[in-house]
Amino acid sequence: MAINPLNAAQHTQAANETGGGEPSGEIRPMGKKRLILKRFMRRKPAVFGVFLLVLLGAFALFGHHLTPWHYQEQDFVNLGAGPSSEHWLGTNSAGVDMVALLAQATRTSLMIGLIVGILTPVISLVMGCAMAYFGGWVERLGMWTLEALIMFPQIVLIGIVMTGRDGGPVTLAFIMVMFGWMASARLIRGMALSYVNRDFIKASRFMGVHPLKIVWRHLAPNLSSIAIINATTAIWGAILAEISLSYLGIGVTVPETSLGLLIEQSRTYVFSQPWMFWAPVAVFGFIVISLMLINDGLRDALDPESKAGGKATT
């Protein structure tokens, strides 16, 4: 995110006025991070999104305390029973408590989402910036790898690894990272090209700063806003992909559980025992809604031109 000096001054000034209580006339510069945080907090839907995500995270981490049942434990008296006081969301056809299953499934899915959502943007940022900065054979090699990876039928490769080695959720997440960085790396490379010949890059190069350090300290932060927005979309993309792959039987498999696996197991009970099907779908819906709200808020907070964040002087 390139903040030109004039803009930055306006922002700090504007943000300072909201601070209240400060003696007027004295302008104290505000840190970039605090400024972004402040702009983010002004958006009520985005804050609600964070709240919802924290709630889901708490359910994933502590949800198994809500029920005495374990997610691998069967209740043979209640096979496919509806919601009751004993099983709040009913049981599945094997008699496993749905609350316990859902908590574990949310944990798996959120974990996959987090791994992919953190690693993919970082890799694509570094790869994109490095390709733009170094040029030459680094760029050519990078672009060839990138195109070969795009060409590879991904589901087949994921299938080879997951069925061949009985991989768990963590393996799945890392394969998704491997196949997820290409599109945004190409985008970031294109945008980074316009920074490579700027004076601040040249200056640090002539000062003898190590090239990798230039990429990390000077090039990457300028494009980090794209990477941050990519992160939220990558999280829900990964959770969506997990559902699809588990449905095909090449994602998460029993004895582990995940939202996709729960949907797959309930596919013949959509009408007859709807709680099995709609509970995981609803959890997925909440995850996506919270991430979308956060994504909107982040985009407006990170974009210095945006007017959507409300006025600073109120």
Next chain:
Amino acid sequence: MLKFIALRFVRYSIMTFAVTTIAYLMAVSFFNPVTQLMDLTGGSLDPEVNRENVEETLRRYELDPDQNMFQRYGVWLSGVITEGHWGYSPNGATVNDAFGDRVWISVRLTLAAMILSTVIGIALGVYAASRQYRWGDRTTTWYSYFTMIVPTPVAFLLVQRGAIWVNEQAGEQIFYVTGFRSIGVEGTWNQFVDMLAHYAVPTLAMTIFGWAAMQISQRQYLLDYVNADFVRTARATGLTRKQAIRKHALRVSFVPTAQSIAFSIPALLTGTFFAEIIFNWDGIGAYTIRALHQHDVNATVAVTFYGCIVFAIGALIADIFTSIIDPRVRL
């Protein structure tokens, strides 16, 4: 132009070869068909005898589990190059025979849905862009985003269950939700009706959940040009807003759309995983998933190669399309 195509061709050939090789080596080292087959044939047999039998069978089909991956790669590659023989599945079927019919089934399943969703997507995209931020735009675009976040299996399952519900309400079999034809239907008209009953549900599902990407991108491309200088100039010459958009903005906005259509044409041939599995059409997608579950090395590699070829053709067509439509692009 010819030089460009030749260069691209060489590049894609090298990449296809590399990708197929990697896929083969990975599949050989990861898959374990011996255990799979032992589970199938096991039963009361002594495990050692059973293992001997299974390994003997695999050896007969050139799937020797004792050779290392490079030896097997050599045998397989020379078979492919000299005879065009893509090897055997563990159950003895040849991969070559399995392919032809299934490609045709995949094409038939996706063709109608793809045409419908492309046409509807473009039309709705143009509609939404020409009245930005009014309710027509908001509803269509909102719907598109909604369908993009619904997981495909969930969407298709709901359409399928909905069709079953309609059947139950009507008290007779109006729609078939699995398979692509009934056996023993006589007469041209009856066969036609039977075909419609089988096609309706998958085509509907793939269309209403398929046009979103096209709608959103077409809307965006057109919006990029609606406020461009050359459209304003056109309006200044006395054209109405509609005329200016239709004659000037619309044509330019079709350039990127044509590219994505070019990419989607070959996708017909690779089929779709979810539609084929949920509606039980035995096309390339279902074949791929089955090959993966059966630890079938040769079929998996053949599918990988096929996918690469189809992708390369799509990319080439896209380049050629662009050079035809967009006069600024000279290849």
